[in-house]
Amino acid sequence: MKTRFLIDSKEYKGQFDLDLTIKSGQTSQPAWRYNDGYFQELVEVEGSNCLIKAKQKHNDLDAPLEIVAESMEDVDEESIRSAVREILGLNDDLNDLNAFLEKEFQLKPTIDFCKGLRLFRAHNPFECIISSISSANCSIIRWNRSINDIKKKWGKDYRFKSGTFYTFPTPEILKNVPEHDLEEMQQFEDNLPNKFIFDKNLKSCGVGYRAKFIIKAAEMVENELILSKMYKKSYEDAFNSLIELPGVGPKVADCILLYGFGYKKAFPVDVWIGRIVSELYFNGKEIKPPQARVFGMEHFGEYAGYVQLYMFHYARKSGLIDFIKKNKL
């Protein structure tokens, strides 16, 4: 089945920049594959795996968004539309956000640098958890590659004209994968094939020491931390249950809450957000991550997640990061 429809800019509040939103390195999921003018990803909609393709005319933030969806089963257009809106942050009111940023002189400059930038929500919460664990102490390109490797090795493949796409493996599958090549080798016992290459283990995906965290986290997600219950919890309860997962500290927990479950008041503090908050709000005096987190949540309230996203993008583009780096020397 193939569905094609438009989302007009009148259907959401504020601008939207598809390219910027997908490429801004948010830890919800790797950037979508770009092919033939479309950003593409396999997304589960109403229980069916659907290839979703999204296209926006270049450099026109008010152009209608073109969506094409392909799947085996029939999927209701309204369901696809609502999934796309959720993932691309089209339900967020950027006019309202900008009004908030406008009132604060420290944040006002972010507006011009972040036109149309929206929170890129996870289409799969479990994938978001593993992405966020993989992102800790790690560069964007590397964790993007790791997640794509994991999908290729243990996900289910779906073939389309534009290429093969893979689901993210379930917790049940991921908790049982070998951690490193030695463990993979042991599965063969004495029927070890000659010249066999061991590349179906987690370490081979470049996740490093996080491999055992990922396996344990998958096991806990299957047995203890029920994802569907997360949505009903208060922010604090949800935070406290996530932090129980290995490899999940405050920063990663806040990323999962923000991108995976839509808790907009989460304020994930990595070293750079810490430094930027210090620079913008404390005259460059060093603020420790836990204090920056509390400050952000109290000061930005329901806008905290967006402020974090905008602050970082602004700091990169405006040269603030370069300025901070120079001053460290």
Place this chain on the structure above:
DNA sequence: ACGCAGGGCGATA
């Protein structure tokens, strides 16, 4: 080449 960046953890006082 080789030292450093990046978040979480477990040991230390």
Place this chain on the structure above:
DNA sequence: TATCGCCCTGCG
């Protein structure tokens, strides 16, 4: 309760 060295990989 706060601080510190270590984990792994990619980059300058």
